[in-house]
Amino acid sequence: xxxxxxxxxxxxxxxxxxxxxxxxxxxxxxxxxxxxxxxxxxxxxxxxxxxxxxxxxxxxxxxxxxxxxxxxxxxxxxxxxxxxxxxxxxxxxxxxxxxxxxxxxxxxxxxxxxxxxxxxxxxxxxxxxxxxxxxxxxxxxxxxxxxxxxxxxxxxxxxxxxxxxxxxxxxxxxxxxxxxxxxxxxxxxxxxxxxxxxxxxxxxxxxxxxxxxxxxxxxxxxxxxxxxxxxxxxxxxxxxxxxxxxxxxxxxxxxxxxxxxxxxxxxxxxxxxxxxxxxxxxxxxxxxxxxx
Amino acid sequence: xxxxxxxxxxxxxxxxxxxxxxxxxxxxxxxxxxxxxxxxxxxxxxxxxxxxxxxxxxxxxxxxxxxxxxxxxxxxxxxxxxxxxxxxxxxxxxxxxxxxxxxxxxxxxxxxxxxxxxxxxxxxxxxxxxxxxxxxxxxxxxxxxxxxxxxxxxxxxxxxxxxxxxxxxxxxxxxxxxxxxxxxxxxxxxxxxx
Numbered sequence: 001x002x003x004x005x006x007x008x009x010x011x012x013x014x015x016x017x018x019x020x021x022x023x024x025x026x027x028x029x030x031x032x033x034x035x036x037x038x039x040x041x042x043x044x045x046x047x048x049x050x051x052x053x054x055x056x057x058x059x060x061x062x063x064x065x066x067x068x069x070x071x072x073x074x075x076x077x078x079x080x081x082x083x084x085x086x087x088x089x090x091x092x093x094x095x096x097x098x099x100x101x102x103x104x105x106x107x108x109x110x111x112x113x114x115x116x117x118x119x120x121x122x123x124x125x126x127x128x129x130x131x132x133x134x135x136x137x138x139x140x141x142x143x144x145x146x147x148x149x150x151x152x153x154x155x156x157x158x159x160x161x162x163x164x165x166x167x168x169x170x171x172x173x174x175x176x177x178x179x180x181x182x183x184x185x186x187x188x189x190x191x192x193x194x195x196x197x198x199x200x201x202x203x204x205x206x207x208x209x210x211x212x213x214x215x216x217x218x219x220x221x222x223x224x225x226x227x228x229x230x231x232x233x234x235x236x237x238x239x240x241x242x243x244x245x246x247x248x249x250x251x252x253x254x255x256x257x258x259x260x261x262x263x264x265x266x267x268x269x270x271x272x273x274x275x276x277x278x279x280x281x282x283x284x285x286x287x288x289x290x291x292x
Numbered sequence: 293x294x295x296x297x298x299x300x301x302x303x304x305x306x307x308x309x310x311x312x313x314x315x316x317x318x319x320x321x322x323x324x325x326x327x328x329x330x331x332x333x334x335x336x337x338x339x340x341x342x343x344x345x346x347x348x349x350x351x352x353x354x355x356x357x358x359x360x361x362x363x364x365x366x367x368x369x370x371x372x373x374x375x376x377x378x379x380x381x382x383x384x385x386x387x388x389x390x391x392x393x394x395x396x397x398x399x400x401x402x403x404x405x406x407x408x409x410x411x412x413x414x415x416x417x418x419x420x421x422x423x424x425x426x427x428x429x430x431x432x433x434x435x436x437x438x439x440x441x442x443x444x445x446x447x448x449x450x451x452x453x454x455x456x457x458x459x460x461x462x463x464x465x466x467x468x469x470x471x472x473x474x475x476x477x478x479x480x481x482x483x484x485x486x
Contacts, residue, residue: 036345038407038434043448046486047411052430053452055415069413073323123418135383157419237375238382258379260485 049091051265054242055123057254060088062120080120082113089113094257094267104271108250119247124151127246129163131287133239136167136232143169144238145223148288165219166289174217176208183209216290241269243287249274251283321417321425325472330414333455333474336367337412337429340453340476343367344433345406348396361393369456369475376481378447389479401437401445408433417457425457426477432484452480 038044048068051057059065063085064072072079089109093100112119121128132147148164176182183206189196200210208215226232242254253270257263274280285291321329343364347357374392375384387395409432417425431453436446454477461470 036405036407037410038432043486044409044411047409047432052413052450053415053428055428056413071323071326071416075323123416155421156423157421159421236384236386238384258482258484264484264486 046260046262046264049262049264051091051267054254054266057092057266058121058123061085061092063088080118082116085113091263092268093271094255094269095263096257096259097269100268100271104273107273108247108252108271111250112247121244121246124153124158125246128242128244130160131241131243132237133241134237135235137235138169138226138232142235143167143232145169145232146289162220164288165223167219167223170217170219170222171289174208174215178213182206185210245274245280245284251280326417329417329457329472329474332472333414333427333429333457334412336455336474336476337431337453340364340367341408341431341433344393344396345408347393348399348404348406348435350402350404354397357397361390364393365390367476369477372454372477372479374479374481378483379485384480399437400439402440403438405436406433427455427457429453429455447483448486450482450484452482454478 051060052069056065056069059071063078063080063082066072066078072084078084086109089112093105111117129148129150132149134145134147135142136145137143145165145167147162148166149160150163151158152161183200185194185196185200201207223232240256244252244254251270251272251274252268254266255269257265257267257269272283274283343360346352346360347364352360368389372389374387374389376387376392377384411432413430415428417427419425429452431451432448433451434446434448436444438444456475456477458473458475459470460473461468463469
């Protein structure tokens, strides 16, 4: 047999009895990495510092891994310990955002860690979602579309699902000036079997003037419809962020910061104290672009 | 069953035999089994790293590179893609795994060096609706290319590699043995500034 690469151990004929000792030996001594390794340790220390996955942000926030990224489990003494969480706390923030004051971070730290509190993030829990900025094409033109996604329990596990979307291209179709009298169906239209609808629908630019005042277009429905009709086609994801309302009385945003240095990866890019539920609702609506 | 599959299957079965007392029927993954699965996933990721280095090397004959591409493809679940972006643009370009390898061969450099940082990060395993588990392994690669006229290009890329973990059964000498199989899936390749 010709081995493509002689350093890859290939077991051509194997039985459990003969090969187990070999495999155990391999596991004990550790399988040497065959690919060439970069030998620049200074660079590597930055990669260790980076919050490499959202998963790692969760683990550091909750104090569930060591400094090399090895997971702690509930049986481990360090697991979710306040000491470990305090050690990681300072590394969780984007230092490039000076809008997050030291006193605000201190207040947040006290809320999370003082007096033996165990305020943790829950990956499967509610009150956090992802903002996925994407590009679709419509009539040959690139169009930005924001998907708001959340985790949902389904059958044996979980999946990400679309909660809402926002697209300026749809918004423009529903813009209307409610301060002007504009066009309307007069109050006795019913007596004529609404025959004036013919004139109302003649001009597509003004049709949104005939809806109720409170009408809010559902972008997700239009989005699904346009994709099904083949008018809207996915092109790319341009940016992903996360918004957390899991910590009572607080909101923070999580972004992927890609820059040289040690303060990189998935970091808290915005932090706000929420004084009441009304502020929480207002902020949620702002994030979902539901400000009208 | 081909040689490559034999290699992983054997390693998997052995790992499970080592931790056989931990094999529960609930579908939950114990910390010990998670560590065994992580090792197997890392073995596949290391093989992928090695294959990428071979495919990208200018010293590799085309016929040899093609054979290595076949081997590398066997590591992946069907339909896996690479999503590639650079520091200059937020846009992600998507390639089928095979196409990505072919592009690597076609890179217009006379000398290419592909090295890997000795660092990896393995996420928790999360269960999907279909019962399979999914995780992400992050590794870093340094690429350096040089053309005949001395023009140099180098970058460091972060590779976030999906791993699918599934419990399977096989027959060994008339005995049914359960094992955890690991397949690679989509890979997000991001240029990173360190």
